[in-house]
Amino acid sequence: MGILNKLDISVEQFESGNIIITSMDKLLNWSRLSSMWQMFFGLACCAIEMMATSASHYDLDRFGIIPRPSPRHVDIILISGTVTLKMATRIKRLYDEMPAPKYILSMGSCANCGGPYWEHGYHVLKGIDRVIPVDVYVPGCPPRPEALLEGLIKLQDKIRNQSLAKHTA
Amino acid sequence: MGNILTQWLGDNLLTYILIPVPVLVWVLVFALYAVLGERKVSAWMQNRIGPNRTDKFGLLQTILDVVKLIQKELIIPNRADRLYFRIAPYIVFTATFMGYAILPFSSVYIGVDLNLGLFYFFAITSLSVIGVLMAGWASNNKYSLFGGMRTVAQIVSYEIPTALSALVVVMLAGTLSMQKFAEIQSGGILNWYIFGGPGSVIKIVLIPIMVVSAVILFISTLAETNRTPFDLTEADSELVAGVHIEYSGMMFAMFFLAEYAQMFAVSGVVTTLFLGGWQSPFGDLVPFLNTPVFQVFWFLAKSLFLVFVMMWLRWTLPRVRIDQLMTMCWKFLIPITLVNLFLVGLYIILT
Amino acid sequence: MKAYFNHIYQAVSTIMVGMSITVKQMFRKSVTIQYPEQRLQLPERERNRLFVNMEDCIGCDQCAKACPVSCIDIETVKVVPGDIVGKTGTTSQGKKKALHVTNFTIDFAKCCFCQLCVFPCPTECIYMTDVFEYSTYTRKELKYQFSDLTPEQGEQKKKMLAEYNAEQEKKKALAAEEAAKKAAEPKPAENKGETKTESDNTKES
Amino acid sequence: MLSNFGQVLVFMIISIAFIAVAIITAKIVAPRFPSKGKYSTYECGEETVGDTWLRFNFRYYVVALIFIIFDVEIVFLFPWAVVFKSLGVLSFIEMAIFLLILIVGFIYAYAKGDLYWDKPQPVIPKLERQIFKSEE
Amino acid sequence: MEIGLNHYLALGAILFGLGLFAMISRRNAILVLMGIELILNAANINLVAFSRYNGLGVDGQVVSIFVIILAVAEAAIALGIVLNLYNNFATVDIDEANTMKD
């Protein structure tokens, strides 16, 4: 059960050398990075740019990213916008409901650290990383679609260099 | 049995076990590339490109999707009913796959040529209803339950127009064997049942009836496979993802697989009934095009065209509401098919 | 009965119209910009990451004041006599710089790219660039340090000022009047006056 | 050797085996990081209110009910359609009578509104007192 | 052992027994209905078995079709009754409904 859990150890044991595991590693990582299904989920202004990114001009589908509404089917959650305290608990819950290899991309200033609302925003969570672990921060307010794509490519790089099963979960 | 594998391998148990394998392989390949195709078709219709980062044309995309899905954690929610939650995907996929048994891929390759073929197909595919209901109920999620219920109501009521419009062909052909349907329609495009089937010139009167029947059959199979505009069961804008909501990883993939498998299965049936099955459209004019290998090609081409039409519709139309769906069935499809049935009966008696 | 068939007719015909539109679109060229390989030509007014040209910055704090988000953090140290800022001690326009900018950070995790900080700058040294590809794995990296002084140098400058001040104190004790005059000198009031005239120029551009 | 239905059975077994293999592979491979929130029921990020397994819409039952009658009718129609050509006019009339009787039922159910799915019954809001008078 | 008529009949009998048990011991009306369905199925198995082994030929099968039809009609009507019962007495417990009548 959960070979990926256990292989974690074996990778360390064999360290550099076990070709099967490394190439397996590569395949698995490749598959994870090129089929990141995204949670159909937007928060604020950044969500509009996220939508624009998935629309024809920038086409997230090229990266194998398709929106799925249910958290059970998704791999990545794009926190696109201002996270308020009221919403934070819900996001945490949604994040919890995602199955294991899962990634978070924080998009825009608000999700990074409260953005323009960091000073006086009594109801804004100052950074989504206070609630859930973040893999990549994309700056911008809102980030251009290209910037989001660049963030996703960064995330792909991160996954590519992962060893088996050492994902954030 | 007329099966090519029996001829090659002889009549032993191994052969019989091997017969379904090509079909299974085809289902898998088809499902993988239909998903990709769907994404590509939608992309083209929307002036996009579609998956192309994995390789130049994104051909590996869905394979990688599957590899990824294998790595996903399988979650069974606490509140779910564990046993039936697990069983449901089996039933859904098996019911669909068993339907493939009677699809005549060519004159020599068919899973099994039951003489009750068509009847069997309708019966066995309706089994998936139970699986969906099980999944919806066992997830213990309101959206799932709603989705499950809707699917059942939808599939169950559309079974009637499906069967009734298929009966038109059965009446003309006088058989239920899928292989015979295909055989009867030999001799070129004009002998397909959508153009009235083989017969003398008087069959012209049949053509409108048959076209209407074919369209109705297509529409109701569309509804049975839960495709847009009838995809109420997983309507994202209302029910989030319907019965699939709580399924993750491979279990979800099975539902997905079943959906696409069913798309091809019903297209295959429509093809066999109305579009001449594996018959070449040129009939015997070009005998070369009617060899078994080409037959497979024709069958796949026709079915895939129907699958394409399904996708085309999906990316064009909004979705209907549940009561409109039901009204459409009871108010439009069933009366029209009944009238069709009557007219064809009259035609047969009069000729 | 008529309505019945009208229903069917309308359904069929509108669906046909819709389908013809989508199928026509299928043969149009796609509009997608394939991002990493293919880039848009961004307009020159593009507003993305800020850049501060420290050569020219006089540490006047105007930009930080204008920022609604207060994401610009400027710390300045007065120049002691004998020391100069940077290499030349003047901006490229030849204005004298009277403050060491020991710390000039812009936190791009907070910035809302509103461009309000750009206009009041008297020396036009803070401006927006078209760099948008700087996403990171950690949030700290988004805090950009523009000051060309390392923290050690900053400490040193502070120390220098403190020493200088102490010296002044001492001198003050010796000669109160003289010291008072000298202490006032490093923050000249003319700076502010200049800012205003400068900002007029910037707005026109 | 195997009868036709034996072949069907093989189809069934193969498909079940396939799913079993797929899911078991996934089970073996997939990681598991149980956490408290993971197994909660999804409802758009909110806590589920009330029980899911409730009595549900009565309509679904009625649809199933009417379907089942028609289902039987179809069961009769299939053998009839197969032999129809060889039996000729008489069977046509027989079937017509059979169908007619059922169609009577269908029309009855239709007229009584049993076939209607719950239609939206919009409640158009009204003010107790007309306040706003349009210019036109 | 070669499977013969007896086996099918025995299977039918067991099914019948189970259905009977459900009918008399379970008090949930719908379970009683399920019991009835089991019994009808048992009967059908017998009919078809006889049609195969006892020369009943196609007749046995036709009769079993009629049995299925009866089952349908019975299920439809009986469920209607059960639902009405439930509607009126808010229970599907047969005994309870019995006592509530008076």
Add this chain to the structure above:
Amino acid sequence: MSELRTEELTINMGPQHPSTHGVLRLVLTLNGEIVTDVKPVLGYLHRCFEKHCEAMTYPQVVPYTDRMDYLNSMNNELAYVLAAEKLLGIQVPERVEYIRVIMCELQRIASHLVAIGTYGNDAGAFTPFLYCFMDREKVLELFEMVCGARLLYNYIWVGGLSHDITPEFVTKTKEFIKYFRPRIKQINNLLSYNKIFIERTAGIGVLPQDVAVNAGVSGPTLRGSGVKFDLRKDDKYSIYDRFDFDVCVGWGERGVVGDCWNRYIVRAYEMEQSLRIIEQAIDNIPEGDVQSAVPKRVKPVVGESYVRTESPKGELAYYIISDGSLNPYRIKARSPSFCNLSVINQISRGHMIADVVMILGSFDIVLGCIDR
């Protein structure tokens, strides 16, 4: 005795739900598929706009107004800026007025495109959604050319504009007008007049005139109910009185007046009218300096102002109280979506779940505007 009624089922729609247009949560009480009660739960995006403004200077508020209704930043800026200018007594140059009108109308088109697209998406048609976004991208290109940002512009300033327009902008805008006319028709053919779509929307969520007015509904939603009222015509703020355009109302072309379809189609018509306004304005932009009236230090006297404007969503008003200091004492935004959404419970009772989605979509709400 209990009846065989379906038990009332409470179901949460949102905050994470594909069709709530953001983080709105609707608590639906269902009887079967019929909705008996809708309780909107707001505040998932409450970003403390009004509190923020109290700590900002007047020009610094502008970026925050952008973020209020993020689909529609220009109009938000304009409304706020008009209120501030009224307080300050600033008269802006002609050129600025013209450019503001052009920008706002372009923004109106962009905003309506999103409304129409997402509405199609709610109905289950994904393709029109992307077509709309494709066209919207063209508008955004224009904006980006002028002010460098795609979504949140900070373009309209108190007393002026942040940048002047370029000649290229004028030609590009003209091109856009030419390109966009047929596109509206295409969208109408693909979606608006599709039988299924009409079936889904016509006669759904009927909002009678007097209820609408009483509930403070405004904008296309109000005009969908047949009230011929448009602040651009009836209040004549900025220079809208110089342009010739029609106020579009739903007259029940399909369905009945005040239903979802009419609310929807008003937007499609309005895009056409916006094009007309732009056409008239783009050729007549007078020369001038766009920043000549920008005050150095914005410090109004004690007082208050309330300015209503017609944003794509409806009546958008800013109420500014000044205490004579650099920072506003209180800014209240009267957001159109907030008022429009408040009628949802009244008009969706008795509909089905799918209809609630359609009704919600027909208001074209933006959560940033509702929660502020």
Add this chain to the structure above:
Amino acid sequence: MEITDIYNKLKKVFGDGIGELKTDVPVSPFFFADRSKINAVALFLRDEESLQFDNLSCLSGVDYDKDNLAVVYHLFSYALGHSLIVKCLIPKSDPKIQTVSDVWAAADWHEREAFDLVGMVFEGHPDLRRILLPDDWEGHPLRKDYKVPEFYNGMKVPY
């Protein structure tokens, strides 16, 4: 109708319930109404044939001065095309005011918002709960003396 006419009309009917008309304030004139009469005033404004304020354009709660809160009503008449501003002062010690949500449905949510953010209590409101902030939030943020809480639900609030 001119504002003075409206004012005089109201003054005639409600007498003391209406404060004096302030026209010297830049931008737009307004008058105060008594908080315990506001419902009646509102009803009169709506139903009087010559006034017909059928639309409550905006209702804002304001932390007015040291000891007063205020509610500001911006009224508009679609039928006659005129508008009006009415204010109500509410002492902070006893922040209660009559609701107008039965007169204009639009007031319903606006009053909830004012309650939520400024903290005045609308008597007779059908459903006076917090609308934007979570139910368990403490304090009313738009008061001038509001202190941002340190923690909410275990999440740190300040940066």
Add this chain to the structure above:
Amino acid sequence: MPITTILFYVLAFIIVVSAVMVVFNKNVIHSAFALFFTLFAISGIYVLLKADFIAITQIMVYVGGILILLIFGVMLTTKITNVELKTKNLNVIPSVIFSLGIVTILIFIIFSTKWNIKQAVENEETITHIGKALLSTYLLPFEIASVVLLVALIGSAMFARKIKD
């Protein structure tokens, strides 16, 4: 052992086990789902008996129809999770004894009777025979069946309407 024998035992096993589950399960909806397996396996038995038409009819009508109706009935009537078997001991033991008794007697009779076994002609095309039989020999029951169905339809629709009002 010939394959049919194995199949028979497998199917019989499934039937009996799932039927037992139907009867003894606490949760009515579990019973209903278990009934699915019973009915499905019974159609397998029909296949073994070379009655393919009946087998498919079984699937179509029972599994696709009656079972769904039953499940819907269950879902309509009860709070499913709460439905417990409220049987008093008094009721169970006598009925077990009674049913067991009947089953034993039946099985005894079955195995002791000398059945008149005639191997029927294997006809592949059962459907034509059935069709012909239906339209000739069994014409009357056939038409009556339609009346029965009509009555069932109208009756149940009436019940349904009564519930609705």
